[in-house]
Amino acid sequence: MKKHQIITVVLILALMFGIIIYITIQSQQEGDSAITTGAQSVTEQAIIAAPQPTDTIQVDPTEGVYTFLQGPKSWKEKRPWSGIWGKTFMDGGSFGGFGCGLCCMANIYSTLTEYKCSPVDMYKYAQKNTGYWSGAIEWSFMKDGMESLGFASELRKKPDSYEEFQSIVASSRACVMLVSSNEDDSYWQDTPGHYVTTFLYDAQTDKIFLGDSGNPDHNRQWVKLRKIYKALKTASGYQFMTVTEYDTTKNKWKRNKITDKWVDPAELTYIAEE
Numbered sequence: 001m002k003k004h005q006i007i008t009v010v011l012i013l014a015l016m017f018g019i020i021i022y023i024t025i026q027s028q029q030e031g032d033s034a035i036t037t038g039a040q041s042v043t044e045q046a047i048i049a050a051p052q053p054t055d056t057i058q059v060d061p062t063e064g065v066y067t068f069l070q071g072p073k074s075w076k077e078k079r080p081w082s083g084i085w086g087k088t089f090m091d092g093g094s095f096g097g098f099g100c101g102l103c104c105m106a107n108i109y110s111t112l113t114e115y116k117c118s119p120v121d122m123y124k125y126a127q128k129n130t131g132y133w134s135g136a137i138e139w140s141f142m143k144d145g146m147e148s149l150g151f152a153s154e155l156r157k158k159p160d161s162y163e164e165f166q167s168i169v170a171s172s173r174a175c176v177m178l179v180s181s182n183e184d185d186s187y188w189q190d191t192p193g194h195y196v197t198t199f200l201y202d203a204q205t206d207k208i209f210l211g212d213s214g215n216p217d218h219n220r221q222w223v224k225l226r227k228i229y230k231a232l233k234t235a236s237g238y239q240f241m242t243v244t245e246y247d248t249t250k251n252k253w254k255r256n257k258i259t260d261k262w263v264d265p266a267e268l269t270y271i272a273e274e
Contacts, residue, residue, distance in 0.1 A: 018248035056065055066110040067211035067220050068103040068262075070118050071096040079216050083262030085120045091134040095119070101137040101195040102126065103107060103213035105175045111172055112246050115256040119213075126251060136193075139238045142176065150242050158232045158239040166231050167209065170201050172242040180233035187218075187227045193236070201225065230243050 041101050068081050072094075085095045095102075103119045105126070110116040117125070122145075126132040129148050131188035132141035139155050147154045159165045169175055175198045181191040188194065197211035198217075212218035232239040248254075258264075 008196065010148065016060060017257060018051070034055050047194070048111070050095040061200055062209055062220065064075050064111060065209060065211070066107045066116070067197065068106055069216055069219060070099040070103050070119065070213040078263050079267035081219065083120075083260050085118065088120070093135055094145075095123070098136045099133075100213050101142055101226055104195045104197040104211070105145060105272070107211050108146065108151070108174045108176075108243055109210070111199065113248065114148070115254055116258060117255045118258045118260045118262065120260050121255055123148070125255070129252070139241065143241060146241075146258060148252050150247045150249070152247075153241055153243050155238040155241050156231070158234060161230050162226060166206070166225060168242060169204060169225060172197050172244050173246070174243045176235050176241040177228050178233045178239055179228060179231040180235070181231070182235070183233060184227070185232040186221070186230070188231055193233050198228065198230075214242060
């Protein structure tokens, strides 16, 4: 073989070898790139797939509970839940002095139904639909009124054991309690007899949400149930009334507006008379 032919063959072989090396290096780089790209893709997918944090809305169960105030001082100070009824005389008596039971009835009606009314509305309803006329409403008229509004209610005496009382209250949707400082004055003072409303018994804390129309500082407070048990007025024929069910088909009234002037806590504005 001639010398120039040998040189040509060597150059061709060198060129081929160089091409092979170049292809090998490129393949390795592409493989590394593919691995890196694949890893990034998985990471991106993981980020996208990760559950996004959401704001947990804590609902206050007491927001829908009505707790009217009855007295003239509350109305004068324009306390939420107070109304013009606090300074109103009805059939010769001051509503601020006798209206606690009617406030309790209005609380339960407006809380547990799709309707609402004022304590004055309940006063007028009780006059027309029960034997009640005026003054502090008696247990029997209260029960008759609530049942005509679709509520299953029961008048009860104070159980001998606190545990039994606790169980009865826990199974009720609302209660009207008659308390007296003559029985126990650790929470109520100078109170010979007073109706209060209770809702939302909490077994973990043994507390209950209180609607106290006669004391703005007690109203809408979580109170130990045992305090109420100790203060139940035993001189009365009954000490409390339980409300366990509501049937809208048995509601003979279905009133759904408050036309009296009052301080609506939802708006903190005064609702004018129509």
